[in-house]
Amino acid sequence: xxxxxxxxxxxxxxxxxxxxxxxxxxxxxxxxxxxxxxxxxxxxxxxxxxxxxxxxxxxxxxxxxxxxxxxxxxxxxxxxxxxxxxxxxxxxxxxxxxxxxxxxxxxxxxxxxxxxxxxxxxxxxxxxxxxxxxxxxxxxxxxxxxxxxxxxxxxxxxxxxxxxxxxxxxxxxxxxxxxxxxxxxxxxxxxxxxxxxxxxxxxxxxxxxxxxxxxxxxxxxxxxxxxxxxxxxxxxxxxxxxxxxxxxxxxxxxxxxxxxxxxxxxxxxxxxxxxxxxxxxxxxxxxxxxxxxxxxxxxxxxxxxxxxxxxxxxxxxxxxxxxxxxxxxxxxxxxxxxxxxxxxxxxxxxxxxxxxxxxxxxxxxxxxxxxxxxxxxxxxxxxxxxxxxxxxxxxxxxxxxxxxxxxxxxxxxxxxxxxxxxxxxxxxxxxxxxxxxx
Amino acid sequence: xxxxxxxxxxxxxxxxxxxxxxxxxxxxxxxxxxxxxxxxxxxxxxxxxxxxxxxxxxxxxxxxxxxxxxxxxxxxxxxxxxxxxxxxxxxxxxxxxxxxxxxxxxxxxxxxxxxxxxxxxxxxxxxxxxxxxxxxxxxxxxxxxxxxxxxxxxxxxxxxxxxxxxxxxxxxxxxxxxxxxxxxxxxxxxxxxxxxxxxxxxxxxxxxxxxxxxxxxxxxxxxxxxxxxxxxxxxxxxxxxxxxxxxxxxxxxxxxxxxxxxxxxxxxxxxxxxxxxxxxxxxxxxxxxxxxxxxxxxxxxxxxxxxxxxxxxxxxxxxxxxxxxxxxxxxxxxxxxxxxxxxxxxxxxxxxxxxxxxxxxxxxxxxxxxxxxxxxxxxxxxxxxxxxxxxxxxxxxxxxxxxxxxxxxxxxxxxxxxxxxxxxxxxxxxxxxxxxxx
Numbered sequence: 001x002x003x004x005x006x007x008x009x010x011x012x013x014x015x016x017x018x019x020x021x022x023x024x025x026x027x028x029x030x031x032x033x034x035x036x037x038x039x040x041x042x043x044x045x046x047x048x049x050x051x052x053x054x055x056x057x058x059x060x061x062x063x064x065x066x067x068x069x070x071x072x073x074x075x076x077x078x079x080x081x082x083x084x085x086x087x088x089x090x091x092x093x094x095x096x097x098x099x100x101x102x103x104x105x106x107x108x109x110x111x112x113x114x115x116x117x118x119x120x121x122x123x124x125x126x127x128x129x130x131x132x133x134x135x136x137x138x139x140x141x142x143x144x145x146x147x148x149x150x151x152x153x154x155x156x157x158x159x160x161x162x163x164x165x166x167x168x169x170x171x172x173x174x175x176x177x178x179x180x181x182x183x184x185x186x187x188x189x190x191x192x193x194x195x196x197x198x199x200x201x202x203x204x205x206x207x208x209x210x211x212x213x214x215x216x217x218x219x220x221x222x223x224x225x226x227x228x229x230x231x232x233x234x235x236x237x238x239x240x241x242x243x244x245x246x247x248x249x250x251x252x253x254x255x256x257x258x259x260x261x262x263x264x265x266x267x268x269x270x271x272x273x274x275x276x277x278x279x280x281x282x283x284x285x286x287x288x289x290x291x292x293x294x295x296x297x298x299x300x301x302x303x304x305x306x307x308x309x310x311x312x313x314x315x316x317x318x319x320x321x322x323x324x325x326x327x328x329x330x331x332x333x334x335x336x337x338x339x340x341x342x343x344x345x346x347x348x349x350x351x352x353x354x355x356x357x358x359x360x361x362x363x364x365x366x367x368x369x370x371x372x373x374x375x376x377x378x379x380x381x382x383x384x385x386x387x388x389x390x391x392x393x394x395x396x397x398x399x400x401x402x403x404x405x406x407x408x409x410x411x412x413x414x415x416x417x418x419x420x421x422x423x424x425x426x427x428x429x430x431x432x433x434x435x436x437x438x
Numbered sequence: 439x440x441x442x443x444x445x446x447x448x449x450x451x452x453x454x455x456x457x458x459x460x461x462x463x464x465x466x467x468x469x470x471x472x473x474x475x476x477x478x479x480x481x482x483x484x485x486x487x488x489x490x491x492x493x494x495x496x497x498x499x500x501x502x503x504x505x506x507x508x509x510x511x512x513x514x515x516x517x518x519x520x521x522x523x524x525x526x527x528x529x530x531x532x533x534x535x536x537x538x539x540x541x542x543x544x545x546x547x548x549x550x551x552x553x554x555x556x557x558x559x560x561x562x563x564x565x566x567x568x569x570x571x572x573x574x575x576x577x578x579x580x581x582x583x584x585x586x587x588x589x590x591x592x593x594x595x596x597x598x599x600x601x602x603x604x605x606x607x608x609x610x611x612x613x614x615x616x617x618x619x620x621x622x623x624x625x626x627x628x629x630x631x632x633x634x635x636x637x638x639x640x641x642x643x644x645x646x647x648x649x650x651x652x653x654x655x656x657x658x659x660x661x662x663x664x665x666x667x668x669x670x671x672x673x674x675x676x677x678x679x680x681x682x683x684x685x686x687x688x689x690x691x692x693x694x695x696x697x698x699x700x701x702x703x704x705x706x707x708x709x710x711x712x713x714x715x716x717x718x719x720x721x722x723x724x725x726x727x728x729x730x731x732x733x734x735x736x737x738x739x740x741x742x743x744x745x746x747x748x749x750x751x752x753x754x755x756x757x758x759x760x761x762x763x764x765x766x767x768x769x770x771x772x773x774x775x776x777x778x779x780x781x782x783x784x785x786x787x788x789x790x791x792x793x794x795x796x797x798x799x800x801x802x803x804x805x806x807x808x809x810x811x812x813x814x815x816x817x818x819x820x821x822x823x824x825x826x827x828x829x830x831x832x833x834x835x836x837x838x839x840x841x842x843x844x845x846x847x848x849x850x851x852x853x854x855x856x857x858x859x860x861x862x863x864x865x866x867x868x869x870x871x872x873x874x875x876x
Contacts, residue, residue, distance in 0.1 A: 177729045184775045185725045185759060230706070231725045268668070287623045287669045291615045317758070321623060337622045 008036020009043035016048045027075075030054030030065060040171045040205075045070030053077060053117075056100065057180035059107030059197030060190070064172035066111045073114035078104065082120025093131045101138055102407050102431055105145075106198025109394040109403065110154055112146050141433065148401060148435065155384050155395040155402075155419070156202035158221040158375055162193070163248075165232035167207025172197065174205075174233050188316030188356030189226045189233060189261055195357070195364040200384055200394065201371060208238045216251050221375040223248070226261030226357075229273070239267040239275040252279045253347030257374025259367075260353045262319050280353045281329035281344025285321040296324035299334045304378055305343065305352070305369045306332060308387055309362055315340050316358030341366075343373060350374050361407060365389035382421050388414035391428065395419060397438065404434045446474020447481035454486045465513075468492030468503060478609045478643075483508030491515060491555075494538065495618030497545030497635030498628070502610035504549045511552035516542065520558025531569045539576050540845050540869055543583075544636025547832040547841065548592055550584050579871065586839060586873065593822050593833040593840075593857070594640035596659040596813055600631070601686075603670035605645025610635065612671050626754030626794030627664045627671060627699055633795070633802040638822055638832065639809060646676045654689050659813040661686070664699030664795075667711070677705045677713040690717045691785030695812025697805075698791045700757050718791045719767035719782025723759040734762035737772045742816055743781065743790070743807045744770060746825055747800055753778050754796030779804075781811060788812050799845060803827040820859050826852035829866065833857060835876065842872045 019026040026049050028037065038044060039052060053075035054065040065074050079100040080086040086093050116139065118125075125131060164174055172193055175186035180194075196203050204220070216223070227233025238244060245265070252258050258279055265276040268286065277283040285294070313333050322339045324331055333341035340355035352370040357363050372381040384395040386404060391414040395402035402419075406412045406428035413427040419438065428434055457464040464487050466475065476482060477490060491513040492503040503512050517538040518524040524531050554577065556563075563569060602612055610631055613624035618632075634641050642658070654661070665671025676682060683703070690696050696717055703714040706724065715721040723732070751771050760777045762769055771779035778793035790808040795801050810819040822833040824842060829852040833840035840857075844850045844866035851865040857876065866872055 183728045185723060185728055228725045285623060287666045290621045290623055320755070 002042075005036045005038065005041050006043050009041070009047050012037055012047045012049075020048070025050040027051040027053055030068075038169055039064075039068040040168050044068075051075060051114075053115075055079075056104050056113075056116075058100070058103040058194055060172045060176070060193040061180050062104045062107040062113065063111060063197045063203075066108070066113045067171060075115040075117060076104070076113040077117050077119050080118075080120075082118060082122065082125045084124065087120075087124040087128060087131075093125075093128055094134045097131065097134060097138070098409065098431060102409070103194075105141075105433070106392055106394075106405060106407055108142070108145060109149065109392075109405065110198060112150055114146070114150075116142050145403075145433070148399070148403075149394075149396055152396045152399045155200055155397055157200050157380055157383060158371055158377065159202040159204065159217075159219050160196065160222045160224060160371055161204050161206045161217070161220045162196070163206045163208070163211070163223050163225050163235075164227065165208060165235060165238060166205075167210050168205045169207070171205045175227070184317065185228065188318070188358050189228075191316075191357045191359050191363055192224060192226050192261055192367060194359070195367045198392065199364070199368055200392070201368075208235060208241075208244055211247060212241070212244060216247070216256070220256070221377070222257035222259060222371050223251075224259045224261070225264040226259075227263065229263040229266035234263050234266050237267055239265050240269055245275045249276060249279055252276070252349040252351065255348035255376070257349055257371070257376065258346075258351040259370050259374050260351065261357055262355065264353070276351075277325060279344070279346045279349075280342075280351045281325050281346075282322050282339055282342050282353045283325055284319070285323055294323040296327055296329060296331065297334055297337075297339075299331045303330065303332045303343070304373055305341065305366060307369070308365060308389060311360070311362050313340065314358055314360060314363065315354065315356035317356050319355040322353070322355060348376075350376050361389045382417045383419050385417040386414040386426075387417075388412050390414075391416075393417070395438070400438045402436055402438060404428065404436070406430065406432045440480075443474045443476065443479050444481050447479070447485050450475055450485045450487075458486070463488040465489040465491055476607055477502075477506040477509075478606050482506075489513060489552075491553075493517075494542050494551075494554075496538070496541040496632055498610045498614070498631040499618050500542045500545040500551065501549060501635045501641075504545070504551045505609060513553040513555060514542070514551040515555050515557050518556075518558075520556060520560065520563045522562065525558075525562040525566060525569075531563075531566055532572045535569065535572060535576070536847065536869060540847070541632075543579075543871070544830055544832075544843060544845055546580070546583060547587065547830075547843065548636060550588055552584070552588075554580050583841075583871070586837070586841075587832075587834055590834045590837045593638055593835055595638050595818055595821060596809055596815065597640040597642065597655075597657050598634065598660045598662060598809055599642050599644045599655070599658045600634070601644045601646070601649070601661050601663045601673075602665065603646060603673060603676060604643075605648050606643045607645070609643045613665070622755065623666065626756070626796050627666075629754075629795045629797050629801055630662060630664050630699055630805060632797070633805045636830065637802070637806055638830070639806075646673060646679075646682055649685060650679075650682060654685070654694070658694070659815070660695035660697060660809050661689075662697045662699070663702040664697075665701065667701040667704035672701050672704050675705055677703050678707050683713045687714060687717055690714070690787040690789065693786035693814070695787055695809070695814065696784075696789040697808050697812050698789065699795055700793065702791070714789075715763060717782070717784045717787075718780075718789045719763050719784070720760050720777055720780050720791045721763055722757070723761055732761040734765055734767060734769065735772055735775075735777075737769045741768065741770045741781070742811055743779065743804060745807070746803060746827060749798070749800050751778065752796055752798060752801065753792065753794035755794050757793040760791070760793060786814075788814050799827045820855045821857050823855040824852040824864075825855075826850050828852075829854075831855070833876070838876045840874055840876060842866065842874070844868065844870045 016026040051073045056062045056076040056078050080096040175190040230236045273284045330343040342353045344351045352374050384393040390408040390412050392405050409430050415423050416426050454464040489511045494500045494514040494516050518534040613628040668674045711722045768781040780791045782789045790812050822831040824831050828846040828850050830843050847868050854862050854864050
C-alpha cells in the first residue's frame, strides 16, 4: 500500500509539473477514490498541487477538505448540484441549500475553506431567483466569516483523538466511502465525526500503530474508539495485542478520558469481548454467560450527560446485549434489558460508553458532554457555550471576537456563556450568526 | 467431560443400588444441573434409575423428560407450583395451569409422560375449588390421552434433525439452562424447539462430530442449524472445518433441506461469514463490503411459507444486516434494509433462512411450512393438518385414531385434512381435544 501511494504520488507530481510549465495552477478534485493521492498520506505534499476541491455533504466532509495540509488553498462544492433532480418546477432548491449550509457552516467556523462554489447547469439555477438570492446572501456570509477568522485559531476546550486502524490517513473520513453516503452499518458511528467537525474541541486522528510506536500525545484529553467489532474503526484483532490494551488502559487509569461507541476495543479474547471492559464498566453478552446474573440494571435519574436533553434517546442501530459490570458503572440509559449509555470512573480517568450516535443536534450535545465528562472537566463545558443544543458558540480569543450560531431553521433563544462563564440571553433568527466582541 | 460423566454415573449407580437393596424405587429429579447424569449421555442407563421426574415449563421441557431412554417411566411436574406467589386472594391460578397444559399437551401427543403431577403446598390449592376442579378435568384428559396413545407412534410427515455442537446429549435442551427460563439472547431460537416438540414430525438431534464420523442419517429430510455466531448452537469455529462445510453442502445439493435461524454456519473465513451462504442464498454484511451494492431487496408478494399467516411477522431479536446474494433467492420478508425470511433453491435441495423465531402459534406454523418447503414436499403438509395455526392434528394410523387439538383459549373453527388430504370443517371449544377414528 505504501509503495502504491509513493508510486502514484510520484507520477501525479510529473503531471503537476507539466501543468505548472504551462503556467497554470494544478487543482485536484477530491473524489470517491484517489489511490495514492490520499491528502493525508505521507507523499501527498510531494505532488505539488496548488489546491484541492471537493464536495461538501456536511461538516465532516468540509473538514476533510479544509484541513488538508500542503496546498495553497482549498475549495468546497456545496449542495444542491444544479441538476434537474432538484431544480424542477414546484421544488424549492433553497431547502437543500440551507440545510447543507447550516450543517457545513459550523465546521467552517473551526477551519474555513478558502473558496466555496456550486456545480451543475447555471441555466437551471437562473430559473429560480429565490435560490440565486439565497446563494448571494450565503456567499456574503461566507466572505464575512472568512475575513474574520481565516488563519485564526478558534477556542478549543479539549483535545480529542479519534483512534482507529487508519488514524491520520483517513482524517474525517472513517465510516465513509464516496463522501457522506448513508450506510446502515455506519451511520450510528459517522455522526461522531460530523458532531466533532463543528465542535469547540481540537481534533486529531491516531492509528494503533502510531500510539504503539510513539505513545499517546501528551495533550490529548479524550480518545474516541467507535465502530462495529472486527472493523478498522473499532480495531478488530489489533486489540489482541497486549501492548495496545495495556497502553490505553494505563493512559485511562492515569487520567485519560475514553469514549467508546458501539463495540469499542472489541475482540473475543482473554475471557472478554470488550478488551477494555474494565475501563468502560460495560461488556457485551455473547451468549456464553447467559446464566451469570446481570445485577446492575438501574439507570440514574439524573446525569450530567443528559442535563439539557429534551428529546428521547436515539442510538440509531444501537448495540445489543451490553450490560454493566459493577455498581460503580453509572447507567444513564437502560432499556430492553440492555445498557445503551453509561459512565465509568477508572483510576484518575473516566469513560463513557454509548451504543450508537446517529444524526441529531441533541446527539452532538450528548457527545460534547461525554467528552467533558470523560475528561473530568465537566465545568469547563460552560465556557463559550450555548445551552440550547441547536446553538453553538465559536470564539477567537486572539482576534477578540466570538460568534453565536443558530444551526436550526427556526428562531431560538439561548443562554450564552462567555470565556469566563458569564451568561447572556440571546435570541437568534433561523440560521442566524451573531458576531460579538470579547 | 467424558470422564466426569462416567465417574458421576458410576457413583450414582452405587446410590441407586442402595435404594434398590432397601426395596425402593430410585427416581431422579431432573433439575437445573446434573453433571454426569445427563439423561441423554452415554452412561445414563448404567445408573439404573427407575424413573425421572422434572418440571414441565412447556412442550420442549416435556419432551426433554418424556423422551429419556433407559428408565421405566417418566413424570412431569406441571405449573403453577402451589406457592403463595400464585395462590393468593384475587388471583386465578387456573390461568397459568391452562396455559401450561395447552402448551405442554401438544408435546404430550407426540410422546407422553407416564405420570403427571404438581408440587407445592396442598393447603394452598385446597382454597381454590375452581382450580382443583380444573385439575380434575385436566388429569382425566391426561389419562384419556395416555390410554389412547401410549406406545403408539404418531404420524410424522418428515424427519427433522437439529444440528449443533451438542447433538443428542442436549436433546430438547439447546438454548436452555434451568429449564425454560427466558433469555434475551436465546428466546428467538428456543421457539424452534418448542414448536418442534408438538409438531407432526420426527425429531432427532445431531452433533457436528457425529455427522463427521458417521455421516448424515439417510432418513433425515431437513437439518436445522440455529443460533448466534460463536455459540455451540450455531457452531462457531466448527464451521472452519472444510469437511463439515462440504458434507452439509453436498447433502443439501443432493436434495437435503436446510433451515437456518439467526446466524447459521457462521464464522468469518474464506471471504464469507455464513459458510453456507451459497446454500442459504443470504449472507451477513459485517461492514467489510459496504459499497458493494446489495441488488436483491424486493420481497415476493405471495409465498408458500406465509399462505395462512394473518399476523405481522415477528422475528424476535432478529438478525441485522442480512442480504440476498442473488436473484434466485426468494425474499419473503424484507424491511429496514434487511432480509429476515428467504428461501433458496440449491441443487436438488432447498433452504430457508429466518432471522429469528420467537413465541407464537403463527411462528410454529411458519417453521412447519419452512420444513416442508426445505424438504421440497410442500403438498405433503396437507395431511393430518389443520389450516388454523391455533389448531393441530395428531394421527396414530396403526391405532386407527386421530385427534384435533385447539391449542388456544378461545373457540376455533378450522378445516382439517386427513391422511389422504380429504377435508372437513371442525369447530372446537377453547382448549378442546376431539378424538376421531380414521
